[in-house]
Amino acid sequence: MSDEYENKTGYQAQSSETISSGGRGGGSGTVPDADHVRPAEIPEQDLYHGHSFITKWVFCQDAKVIGVQYFLLATFTGIIGLILSWLMRLQLGFPEAAGFMTAEHYYQFVTMHGMIMVVYFLTALFLGGFGNYLIPLMVGSRDMVFPYLNMVSFWSFFVAVVVLLASFFVPGGPTGAGWTLYPPQAILEGTPGSGMGILLMCISLILFVAGFTMGGLNYMITVLQARTRGMTLMRMPLTVWGIFTATILAMLAFPALLVGGLMMTLDNVLGTSFFMPTILKAGEVLEYGGGSPILFQHLFWFFGHPEVYIVALPAFGIVSDLISVHARKNIFGYRMMVWAIVGIGGLSFFVWAHHMYVSGMNPWFGFFFATTTLIIAIPTAMKVYNWILTLWRGNIRLNVVMLWCLGFIVTFVNGGITGLFLGNVTVDVPLSDTYFVIAHFHMVMGIAPLMVIMGAVYHWFPLVAGRFLDEKLGKWHFWLTFLGAYSIYFPMHYLGFIGVPRRYFEMYDSPYVTSAVGMNEFISVAAFIVGAAQLILIYNIIRTLKIGKPAGHNPWQANSLEWLTPSVPPEHGNWGEKLPVVHRWPYDFSVPGAKEDFITQTTPPSEVTETEVEKT
Amino acid sequence: MHPGIIFFLVVLGSLLFHIFTPWYWTDIASNWVGMDDTITLTFWVGGGVFIAVCLFMVYCVVKFSYKKDRRAEYKPDDKKLEKILTVATTLGVAALLAPGLIIWNQFVTVPKNALEIDVMAWQWGWQYRLPGEDGKLGTTQIVNINDNNPFGINLDDPYGKDDVLIQSDLINLETNQPVKILLRSVDVLHNWYVPQFRAKMDAVPGIVTYYWFEPNKIGEYEVLCAEYCGVGHYAMRGGVEVQSTEDYNQWISEQETFNDYIAKQENIELENKKIAKNNNFLLNKETYKEE
Ligand code: HEM
Ligand SMILES: [Cu+2]
Numbered sequence: 064m065s066d067e068y069e070n071k072t073g074y075q076a077q078s079s080e081t082i083s084s085g086g087r088g089g090g091s092g093t094v095p096d097a098d099h100v101r102p103a104e105i106p107e108q109d110l111y112h113g114h115s116f117i118t119k120w121v122f123c124q125d126a127k128v129i130g131v132q133y134f135l136l137a138t139f140t141g142i143i144g145l146i147l148s149w150l151m152r153l154q155l156g157f158p159e160a161a162g163f164m165t166a167e168h169y170y171q172f173v174t175m176h177g178m179i180m181v182v183y184f185l186t187a188l189f190l191g192g193f194g195n196y197l198i199p200l201m202v203g204s205r206d207m208v209f210p211y212l213n214m215v216s217f218w219s220f221f222v223a224v225v226v227l228l229a230s231f232f233v234p235g236g237p238t239g240a241g242w243t244l245y246p247p248q249a250i251l252e253g254t255p256g257s258g259m260g261i262l263l264m265c266i267s268l269i270l271f272v273a274g275f276t277m278g279g280l281n282y283m284i285t286v287l288q289a290r291t292r293g294m295t296l297m298r299m300p301l302t303v304w305g306i307f308t309a310t311i312l313a314m315l316a317f318p319a320l321l322v323g324g325l326m327m328t329l330d331n332v333l334g335t336s337f338f339m340p341t342i343l344k345a346g347e348v349l350e351y352g353g354g355s356p357i358l359f360q361h362l363f364w365f366f367g368h369p370e371v372y373i374v375a376l377p378a379f380g381i382v383s384d385l386i387s388v389h390a391r392k393n394i395f396g397y398r399m400m401v402w403a404i405v406g407i408g409g410l411s412f413f414v415w416a417h418h419m420y421v422s423g424m425n426p427w428f429g430f431f432f433a434t435t436t437l438i439i440a441i442p443t444a445m446k447v448y449n450w451i452l453t454l455w456r457g458n459i460r461l462n463v464v465m466l467w468c469l470g471f472i473v474t475f476v477n478g479g480i481t482g483l484f485l486g487n488v489t490v491d492v493p494l495s496d497t498y499f500v501i502a503h504f505h506m507v508m509g510i511a512p513l514m515v516i517m518g519a520v521y522h523w524f525p526l527v528a529g530r531f532l533d534e535k536l537g538k539w540h541f542w543l544t545f546l547g548a549y550s551i552y553f554p555m556h557y558l559g560f561i562g563v564p565r566r567y568f569e570m571y572d573s574p575y576v577t578s579a580v581g582m583n584e585f586i587s588v589a590a591f592i593v594g595a596a597q598l599i600l601i602y603n604i605i606r607t608l609k610i611g612k613p614a615g616h617n618p619w620q621a622n623s624l625e626w627l628t629p630s631v632p633p634e635h636g637n638w639g640e641k642l643p644v645v646h647r648w649p650y651d652f653s654v655p656g657a658k659e660d661f662i663t664q665t666t667p668p669s670e671v672t673e674t675e676v677e678k679t
Numbered sequence: 680m681h682p683g684i685i686f687f688l689v690v691l692g693s694l695l696f697h698i699f700t701p702w703y704w705t706d707i708a709s710n711w712v713g714m715d716d717t718i719t720l721t722f723w724v725g726g727g728v729f730i731a732v733c734l735f736m737v738y739c740v741v742k743f744s745y746k747k748d749r750r751a752e753y754k755p756d757d758k759k760l761e762k763i764l765t766v767a768t769t770l771g772v773a774a775l776l777a778p779g780l781i782i783w784n785q786f787v788t789v790p791k792n793a794l795e796i797d798v799m800a801w802q803w804g805w806q807y808r809l810p811g812e813d814g815k816l817g818t819t820q821i822v823n824i825n826d827n828n829p830f831g832i833n834l835d836d837p838y839g840k841d842d843v844l845i846q847s848d849l850i851n852l853e854t855n856q857p858v859k860i861l862l863r864s865v866d867v868l869h870n871w872y873v874p875q876f877r878a879k880m881d882a883v884p885g886i887v888t889y890y891w892f893e894p895n896k897i898g899e900y901e902v903l904c905a906e907y908c909g910v911g912h913y914a915m916r917g918g919v920e921v922q923s924t925e926d927y928n929q930w931i932s933e934q935e936t937f938n939d940y941i942a943k944q945e946n947i948e949l950e951n952k953k954i955a956k957n958n959n960f961l962l963n964k965e966t967y968k969e970e
């Protein structure tokens with residue numbers, strides 16, 4: 064396909080001569096015709112090189128370092144979220160042992176846990192962490208296109224986290240409004256942290272969105288503009304597709320959260336009434352009137368539903384690549400996978416009100432949103448089929464990375480199926496706002512993406528640190544986490560059938576059915592074990608950094624560019640002298656006739672003439 | 680143990696748990712069996728898919744685990760298979776959606792003969808109002824609410840005077856009589872939910888929301904608040920007693936109407952005035968003494 068582009072513009076012909084900084088790979092004269100790749104269209108990027116410790120490691124402009132910074136800070140907030148979940152599970156399973164905890168505390172913990180896990184942990188980790196580290200490497204660029212902005216992005220995230228955590232120390236404590244922050248309750252007395260707490264939460268979110276927008280622009284434009292020669296969109300690894308699409312979703316969805324947060328802050332501070340109707344509180348009519356609480360819910364979920372996919376799409380992309388590499392087989396139906404990612408992303412803007420079936424919005428909306436929601440299940444199911452079909456007749460390495468992928472498939476399918484319950488209006492009515500919902504979304508957007516994150520950590524650690532994480536420890540880590548998390552959330556669905564509402568400080572024990580106290584204790588114990596099991600990973604990382612087995616180049620025999628850097632771990636600028644030139648998609652595994660069971664993206668066709676490779 | 684076997688046991692365990700669980704829904708006490716049926720259907724279809732996908736995965740993992748001298752198959756895609764799977768999935772999804780929408784249609788279509796009940800929520804409690812002899816509820820406004828008018832009924836609304844006021848979180852319903860629950864809240868969101876009736880809806884300040892059901896089983900049930908409403912949320916309970924027609928008529932005849940209430944309040948006010956006068960008198964005397 065490349066031949067048709069042959070030097071059509073004068074600029075390109077000229078550019079290979081005038082721009083001397085590092086070769087641009089074979090000009091058309093010296094290589095065989097089959098290997099010809101369209102020349103670059105833009106000059107190479109000038110990079111900022113840090114010299115002091117501060118510019119190299121703190122206010123750093125290298126996307127890889129920023130990625131690691133994002134990763135570490137997100138993980139830190141994630142650990143806080145995890146500790147909060149322990150405290151909640153202590154209260155729910157063993158209330159006598161949690162005597163120190165009041166209802167106020169519990170609600171503050173629920174809120175901070177939910178918000179931290181969804182926004183400050185998962186979103187920041189997938190887009191800020193993996194996005195920054197992997198996008199430039201995978202598309203073959205030297206860095207993000209706006210390195211300075213990228214640095215500012217991380218530091219706004221940092222300030223957002225500081226503001227968020229500061230709210231633990233202000234009078235009244237952090238907000239206890241639930242992570243959905245529904246007004247009027249969020250800004251009225253009767254909810255913990257209704258003064259300073261909610262204010263700081265809104266400020267922190269605004270900072271997060273601002274920082275995220277800077278990062279997001281970078282991810283999008285890097286993917287669109289800075290791909291290396293030969294890296295057509297349809298040759299990008301699915302990881303990049305997932306992160307790229309998620310970023311577009313985020314750019315469209317976060318503004319809704321932003322305005323919702325701003326308007327609520329105005330209601331809170333200046334006494335406007337965007338979301339505040341006439342309210343009677345302690346016998347007095349407040350000075351609000353005419354606003355609509357449901358309007359906030361629309362804004363929130365217009366953000367909130369795509370948010371689910373902002374977390375899920377990168378996970379989809381990453382897991383596709385991990386499965387393909389470790390099953391030694393091309394991802395099944397790559398085109399379908401790409402279209403499914405894009406399609407899911409687009410559809411995800413038309414389903415938000417499935418969170419609002421019983422919110423009091425006009426019930427006739429139910430027909431529309433149930434239909435769109437169930438339609439979205441179709442491309443999602445296709446993705447699942449393609450993952451398992453990739454395993455079919457593969458040559459599957461059952462290492463730790465693959466285990467996490469399998470764990471992902473099980474938990475994701477489980478959570479996806481319960482999504483069919485909740486999306487189908489009628490079925491949602493009895494189940495909404497019960498523990499069925501808690502179980503559903505933890506399974507599908509808590510545990511499943513977490514499985515992918517863990518798989519990704521074991522997969523790319525040898526690249527980032529140059530050493531393999533220990534497999535044996537990894538297996539313990541996997542099985543404790545997977546089996547533990549599954550036994551937390553699988554039985555929890557049944558609490559929802561009993562009718563136990565969520566956000567209950569004291570777990571409701573229905574007198575009409577068998578007591579569920581035992582189940583709750585069991586769930587709590589499992590939660591403690593899962594949390595503690597994460598220490599294995601931390602130990603494994605520290606140990607590996609010291610004495611881990613060196614990984615060397617391309618240790619998994621993968622095809623994508625990030626493994627093909629001249630040095631491992633990759634250095635600033637990624638590619639040394641020459642940018643890589645791409646000749647194929649990243650999934651040429653086990654091609655018949657090839658010497659090895661993989662053909663890297665940079666292998667030119669003339670080197671593998673004997674193979675029956677499909678043209679990509 | 681081979682990982683495939685453990686994954687297999689996880690699937691098997693899930694299935695067995697589902698079959699033998701002692702924790703499942705409460706006995707239904709309303710007309711919404713359709714909801715239960717749709718759930719059961721979704722369990723069959725969804726559970727089937729879950730098991731099929733997992734078992735296929737387990738099979739692959741066991742059958743195709745790594746061997747040095749073997750190569751994976753090279754087959755970028757299979758258009759036909761993809762088409763079959765898309766069509767099959769679409770059919771499955773449609774099969775779930777259809778009954779869902781049919782029942783939803785019933786849910787949003789309130790029967791003509793439904794008895795309207797005003798359910799009023801606040802942090803943290805409930806109270807109820809039933810139409811009086813005219814069969815209609817009077818209109819209300821939050822700003823009207825005070826000790827003499829706990830429901831904020833518009834005093835110039837002729838329908839309001841005979842409304843039956845139940846200033847308690849317990850309410851009685853007549854069996855096999857459809858009811859339309861009209862929800863309102865004076866402060867934040869709440870949700871009036873009885874697990875046995877299956878249905879629920881948020882109460883939203885500023886507007887009146889509704890849903891309907893037909894209780895069909897005599898007994899006492901608990902009302903749970905199912906929308907987070909602040910620190911008291913978890914303790915915000917109420918109760919429903921579903922009664923036979925005779926018992927219900929008996930009960931309703933004993934409840935006071937808004938007119939009764941006004942009269943009672945006026946009496947109390949008179950009494951209070953008398954007491955206050957008396958107190959003032961005593962108080963004055965004492966101040967006088969101290970001086
Ligand atoms: C094993 C780890 C985890 C445990 C034990 C856990 C436990 C809990 C508990 C006990 C609640 C409160 C339920 C209630 O009272 O309504 C909760 C709520 C929540 N969790 Fe988790 N969780 C975990 C991981 C996660 C992850 C990874 C996410 C990321 C998506 C997450 C997101 C949420 C959200 C959004 C809420 C709702 C908060 C709210 O109701 O406002 N959790 N979790
Ligand atoms: Cu959603």
Ligand SMILES: [Cu+2]
Binds near residue numbers: 915
């Ligand atoms: Cu409540």
